[in-house]
Amino acid sequence: xxxAFVAVLDWIAVLCLLAGATLSFVASVGLIRFxxxxxxxxxxxxxxxxxxxxxxxxxxxxxxxxxxxxxxxxMLVVVGLFQVITVPVAAHIAARVGYRTGRIDExxxxxxxxxxxxxxxxxxEEARPARPPQE
Numbered sequence: 001x002x003x004a005f006v007a008v009l010d011w012i013a014v015l016c017l018l019a020g021a022t023l024s025f026v027a028s029v030g031l032i033r034f035x036x037x038x039x040x041x042x043x044x045x046x047x048x049x050x051x052x053x054x055x056x057x058x059x060x061x062x063x064x065x066x067x068x069x070x071x072x073x074x075m076l077v078v079v080g081l082f083q084v085i086t087v088p089v090a091a092h093i094a095a096r097v098g099y100r101t102g103r104i105d106e107x108x109x110x111x112x113x114x115x116x117x118x119x120x121x122x123x124x125e126e127a128r129p130a131r132p133p134q135e
Contacts, residue, residue: 013061020054023047036105037098045091049083056080 030043060073098104099114106112 009061009064013058016054016058016061020051020056020058023051023054027051036108037103038095038108041091041095041098045087049087052083053080 024047027043027047030047031040034040034043056076056079060076063073063076096114
């Protein structure tokens with residue numbers, strides 16, 4: 001690759017790294033500043049994942065011209081894929097646990113669709129006939 005192209009890739013990588021670090025920093029400030037669990041879960045999941053993906057893109061652009069055998073761009077793709085898959089699921093599960101244990105400030109909720117669903121399930125469970133004990 002030409003030196004000019006590598007220089008352009010380096011500058012794009014620097015911009016991606018700075019943007020990703022900024023998003024991660026903003027997410028960490030949001031974890032401290034937001035008042036309730038759901039707001040904190042939102043700031044922990046959304047900008048943190050995007051920040052990490054931008055950092056991975058920056059590292060990948062930096063490694064592309066000088067490919068080392070130790071740490072390849074393919075590993076960055078795997079790390080990014082696992083983050084995109086696991087972080088939203090973990091945030092969802094943590095938010096539901098917080099809801100069921102009463103750690104949600106209900107005054108800040110606009111709509112509460114989970115309450116209606118849990119009430120329907122509870123009524124359906126109560127309407128079922130009791131099973132006889134198995135021997």
